[in-house]
Amino acid sequence: MNWTPLENEAQLEKIRQESETHPVLLFKHSTRCSISSAALARLERKWDQSRLGTLKPYYLDLITFRSLSGRIAGDFSVQHQSPQVLLISRGKCVYHASHFDIGFEDLQQQVSSLES
Structure with missing residues (x-):
């Protein structure tokens, strides 16, 4: 699978703009957490881009970019996890x-519902 690294706040505006024409996925990953590693591996094993249409996946190393993770939570009104x-x-x-x-x-299923 082809992750686009998410490394700076300027990318968040680009992601908002991109999401106007196609869905965007953000994966917030803790490189120090075994649960996070297992969830990432599980998602990557099953990943089939052909079943997701134009979805673009971004990957955030939240240990390296902790403040960016907080910004995402605030900007998109979700509790940080x-x-x-x-x-x-x-x-x-x-x-x-x-x-x-x-x-x-x-x-x-969520991506498919957006296209309906």
Whole structure:
């Protein structure tokens, strides 16, 4: 799978703009947490871009970019969790999940509902 690294606040505005034309996924990952590593590996094993249409995935190392993680929580009105996925569409978080609630099938269902 092709993650786009999320490393600075300027990218958040780009993500909002991108989400006007296609959904965007943010994966907030703690490189120090075994649960986060397991959730990431589980998602990557099942990842099938052809079932997600134009969804663009971004990856945030929240240990390295902790303040950016806080900004995401504030900007998209979600409580910070780790690991956490946020699905952004039309500039808003339309779905989020954390820990072992992160799953490819749920994500695919959410993306499909956006296209309906």
